[in-house]
Amino acid sequence: MQCDVDLLIVGGGINGAGIARDAAGRGLSVALVEQDDLANHTSSASTKLIHGGLRYLEYGEVRLVRKALIEREVLWSMAPHIIWPLRFVLPQTNSPRPAWMVRLGLLLYDNLGGRKRLPGTETIRLGDDPRGKGLKPSRGDRAYVYSDCWVDDSRLVVLNARDAADRGAQVMTRTRLIEASRDHSSWTARIEDADGVRVITSRALVNAGGPWVSDVLARTTGGDQLSPRRGVRLVKGSHIVVPRLYDGDHAFMLQNPDRRIVFAIPYEGEFTLVGTTDEAWDEPPGRAKISNDEIDYLLKTINRYFQRHTSCEEVAWTYAGIRPLFDDQAANASAVTRDYVLDLDTGRASVPGAPMLSVFGGKITTYRLLAEQALAALAPFFPGARPAWTRGVALPGGDIPEGDFDAYLRSLVLRYPHLDAGLLRRMTRSHGTRAPLLLGETEYVSDLGQDFGGGVYAREVDYLSDHEWAQSGEDILFRRTKCGLHAPKGAAASIDAYLSDRCGARSGPAWSATGVEFEEG
Incomplete structure (x- = not known):
């Protein structure tokens, strides 16, 4: 046939x-x-990390950690516009694990995956190091600093x-x-x-x-x-986004008394991303929403560590997703492979x-x-299929010379001198070497068309609709870009109307129909 x-x-x-x-x-x-x-x-509801999974070593997942660690630098080289290194500060304050155990795990983490470009672990005193600013002071304020990578997951x-x-x-x-x-x-x-x-x-x-x-x-x-x-075992993971908790471009791995860990990660300049939770999901797959208990758990975690007290009213955004994990019969959701x-x-x-x-x-x-x-x-x-090929082959926009994002961005700032440098940086982070395809002969910001707020203009909406399957304001504000946190209320509806006028009745389903729950605070 x-x-x-x-x-x-x-x-x-x-x-x-x-x-x-x-x-x-x-x-x-x-x-x-x-x-x-x-x-x-x-895939848009992750903690947005390319990482080996340090905590998986505790569950004996050495094979998984090793292959993930090897992949970190492979993926970074393929897409340096959407993936970049991130240093994680791991305080021993309130740690349920002895320092020797943590340091041994990090030693293994540094050497298990053939690390070449990422810096290794260092030990610091939080009271003497700028990366400790923003944390509550404590006795024995030792911390370890290790490397992983951040990714724009969607x-x-x-x-x-x-x-x-x-x-x-x-x-x-x-x-x-x-x-x-x-x-x-x-x-x-x-x-x-x-x-x-x-x-x-x-x-x-x-x-x-x-x-x-x-x-x-x-x-x-x-x-x-x-x-x-x-x-398959379904586990819900939820995150909150709060006003920025500390200065610096590093992240934190926070250990809780129940031995679970929570990340605090710089997000969109003005915010800190906090997560994740692990809760068993016993309902049919579909729309997930963070619970009040999860919000409370994440707030208690950051308030245990940071000087800046954050209340529920300050949560700017939440999202939740269902992770389909292979069912290995582990007793609790955090331990599932x-x-x-x-x-x-x-x-x-x-x-x-x-x-x-x-x-x-x-x-x-x-x-x-x-x-x-x-x-x-x-x-x-498929005996006629060609062999494996993806390792090291750049994703669209990822063919940045020598992988040097900052140098490439400087070249675009010179090429488009009348455009705001912050806007160019955001567009280059999203599109890499394809940003000039989007910008074309743009000279002034007015050439980008209708301004929907938050750094989103009609020129990019057209590009995302024509080339990246975007059909709604939600697609554009929260998956094709991360501009939803910066856009004014009503921006999604304005984009929906624009797309409807441009493309006919092509706008996507309502926000409430999606599997990831996006909520403005």
């Missing part, structure tokens, strides 16, 4: 987008369907999808899988978008549904009446069928490796 595509991928989070990019680059024909917007759910997803499309993939957002059935050589799927229901056939199916992985399995039939051999499992199903030996690969678990740092291993698992079915 002649199929429409080689690979149909269900799910437009980081794993689905990463697999689509890898597959398209190997010469396979690819279609990706996402029921909402790209990164609409889990842009990482979009740029993988953009690269996949540039290499020939079809990326279809607001498109839902209704059902899929297979025979011995192909899958036949019914999908639905705003224009109605249609059929697409493929040689293989990839289930990258994230929290919906079990739901996608339930929509598939054929061969052995597909029964999942793996389980963040590693992934790939499950390849080809039917019974007596009734073989077209392959289906399901993704269980995973973390944003290891998405590229996951995609590479997914294609390796599918390789026997």
